[in-house]
Amino acid sequence: xxxxxxxxxxxxxxxxxxxxxxxxxxxxxxxxxxxxxxxxxxxxxxxxxxxxxxxxxxxxxxxxxxxxxxxxxxxxxxxxxxxxxxxxxxxxxxxxxxxxxxxxxxxxxxxxxxxxxxxxxxxxxxxxxxxxxxxxxxxxxxxxxxxxxxxxxxxxxxxxxxxxxxxxxxxxxxxxxxxxxxxxxxxxxxxxxxxxxxxxxxxxxxxxxxxxxxxxxxxxxxxxxxxxxxxxxxxxxxxxxxxxxxxxxxxxxxxxxxxxxxxxxxxxxxxxxxxxxxxxx
Amino acid sequence: xxxxxxxxxxxxxxxxxxxxxxxxxxxxxxxxxxxxxxxxxxxxxxxxxxxxxxxxxxxxxxxxxxxxxxxxxxxxxxxxxxxxxxxxxxxxxxxxxxxxxxxxxxxxxxxxxxxxxxxxxxxxxxxxxxxxxxxxxxxxxxxxxxxxxxxxxxxxxxxxxxxxxxxxxxxxxxxxxxxxxxxxxxxxxxxxxxxxxxxxxxxxxxxxxxxxxxxxxxxxxxxxxxxxxxxxxxxxxxxxxxxxxxxxxxxxxxxxxxxxxxxxxxxxxxxxxxxxxxxxx
Numbered sequence: 001x002x003x004x005x006x007x008x009x010x011x012x013x014x015x016x017x018x019x020x021x022x023x024x025x026x027x028x029x030x031x032x033x034x035x036x037x038x039x040x041x042x043x044x045x046x047x048x049x050x051x052x053x054x055x056x057x058x059x060x061x062x063x064x065x066x067x068x069x070x071x072x073x074x075x076x077x078x079x080x081x082x083x084x085x086x087x088x089x090x091x092x093x094x095x096x097x098x099x100x101x102x103x104x105x106x107x108x109x110x111x112x113x114x115x116x117x118x119x120x121x122x123x124x125x126x127x128x129x130x131x132x133x134x135x136x137x138x139x140x141x142x143x144x145x146x147x148x149x150x151x152x153x154x155x156x157x158x159x160x161x162x163x164x165x166x167x168x169x170x171x172x173x174x175x176x177x178x179x180x181x182x183x184x185x186x187x188x189x190x191x192x193x194x195x196x197x198x199x200x201x202x203x204x205x206x207x208x209x210x211x212x213x214x215x216x217x218x219x220x221x222x223x224x225x226x227x228x229x230x231x232x233x234x235x236x237x238x239x240x241x242x243x244x245x246x247x248x249x250x251x252x253x254x255x256x257x258x259x260x261x262x263x264x265x266x267x268x269x270x271x272x273x274x275x276x277x278x279x280x281x
Numbered sequence: 282x283x284x285x286x287x288x289x290x291x292x293x294x295x296x297x298x299x300x301x302x303x304x305x306x307x308x309x310x311x312x313x314x315x316x317x318x319x320x321x322x323x324x325x326x327x328x329x330x331x332x333x334x335x336x337x338x339x340x341x342x343x344x345x346x347x348x349x350x351x352x353x354x355x356x357x358x359x360x361x362x363x364x365x366x367x368x369x370x371x372x373x374x375x376x377x378x379x380x381x382x383x384x385x386x387x388x389x390x391x392x393x394x395x396x397x398x399x400x401x402x403x404x405x406x407x408x409x410x411x412x413x414x415x416x417x418x419x420x421x422x423x424x425x426x427x428x429x430x431x432x433x434x435x436x437x438x439x440x441x442x443x444x445x446x447x448x449x450x451x452x453x454x455x456x457x458x459x460x461x462x463x464x465x466x467x468x469x470x471x472x473x474x475x476x477x478x479x480x481x482x483x484x485x486x487x488x489x490x491x492x493x494x495x496x497x498x499x500x501x502x503x504x505x506x507x508x509x510x511x512x513x514x515x516x517x518x519x520x521x522x523x524x525x526x527x528x529x530x531x532x533x534x535x536x537x538x539x540x541x542x543x544x545x546x547x548x549x550x551x552x553x554x555x556x557x558x559x560x561x562x
């Protein structure tokens with residue numbers, strides 16, 4: 001396994017591989033890898049000749065009050081996990097090499113970004129789109145895998161690929177959960193023992209929405225209320241949003257008719273967790 | 282020479298060529314080709330294996346009050362000129378194939394775009410950056426040639442390539458002029474006989490700035506005034522801007538110290554012409 005630390009070297013290597021006819025598979029991550037990331041690597045590994053994983057905590061997608069400096073990092077452990085998953089190249093750049101001091105070009109998504117996580121995290125999806133565009137240009141993938149846990153991010157990336165004509169197939173990786181149902185996230189490590197237990201309310205509320213939907217409930221307001229009823233009583237759980245949105249447009253729906261996404265963000269102290277489920281007949 | 286009319290077919294062909302190890306050279310145009318465009322094709326031709334020219338009047342870079350519908354078009358003539366210059370592939374898409382109805386992803390440059398032409402043409406450079414990003418992804422060039430006549434556009438594209446890490450060398454093509462000095466432009470055809478003569482004041486004012494600079498004048502205000510003095514007396518010439526800006530940052534300068542760009546935009550009736558010159562010791 002190769003570790004490449006500069007954008008220039010990564011791009012040269014990628015262009016070389018493409019000239020040789022290789023299909024490059026790509027899994028972009030912010031490191032502190034867990035089973036969720038590894039599942040994405042396995043999906044990519046089965047579909048490509050050369051597998052590249054990037055580890056880059058992208059400053060552009062953190063707000064001024066967010067946890068950029070505190071974001072957990074563990075490169076040696078991540079490196080070993082990548083090696084075990086058959087990654088061929090780990091791209092591990094410095095922020096200083098990725099963004100010029102006078103960087104002034106940004107990729108903006110203006111339809112799907114203003115709802116759900118985009119409300120509280122202003123500028124977050126601009127940072128995500130910009131870094132993913134940069135990484136696609138550096139890594140030259142034919143396919144890239146993104147997790148469904150970040151449902152809004154996934155749809156925004158799919159939109160960016162369509163609208164900017166990136167020659168990249170986007171593969172959706174299913175949410176990976178702990179045995180008790182908590183969606184895996186690098187941020188789970190921030191949770192205290194008590195918060196870790198309380199955090200199960202996210203998955204429970206989605207189970208409840210799925211159950212009601214399965215019984216024929218099509219009123220989004222009823223589903224949202226049923227979800228909130230399972231979270232409100234949890235001390236220390238602060239709902240940021242609970243939404244039922246159209247799966248393609250991410251617009252809020254009243255009566256459910258077609259595929260929707262039930263999505264929520266809940267804070268436990270300083271830690272913000274998200275989860276979601278697709279509801280369809 | 283091949284003519285490709287859909288984005289998908291263009292991209293497939295380009296990826297195929299890259300797998301074969303070809304270096305693709307690219308000249309994006311809005312058609313109605315003149316000697317300026319052809320000079321860019323010659324610069325590219327000498328540096329690549331496969332030469333692609335695009336002909337696409339990009340709606341996203343025209344403002345609501347601008348000349349999108351009136352913009353001159355002449356595909357058969359353009360096709361013959363491309364063939365004569367050794368173009369291998371003409372990419373000639375429909376606007377409907379290039380932009381989805383619900384397109385929502387845009388490339389924004391936020392430092393160089395707010396001055397010069399960006400003042401009167403709000404959204405113009407967003408449209409330019411977005412379509413060039415799309416075309417780069419579709420055509421997969423290793424190098425692309427842009428003309429120095431559109432000096433601000435050229436610098437914004439160079440910035441985009443740097444900030445989004447496109448693997449594309451940008452080649453600057455010198456301004457090509459009519460024998461009497463008027464910079465070639467598809468919009469020159471809008472000019473009446475009288476306006477055509479009057480339009481020489483752009484080049485004359487730049488000559489004057491270059492002469493004064495050569496004599497040691499370093500006060501930008503003096504140069505701007507000398508330029509304006511040659512245009513103000515021309516009946517029907519309406520100055521949009523006359524600026525002396527830093528060549529890299531495009532920020533207005535007072536005392537000249539380093540490379541600057543003297544740039545101006547002048548309207549003759551509904552027709553807007555631009556021209557520029559670099560001043561350096």
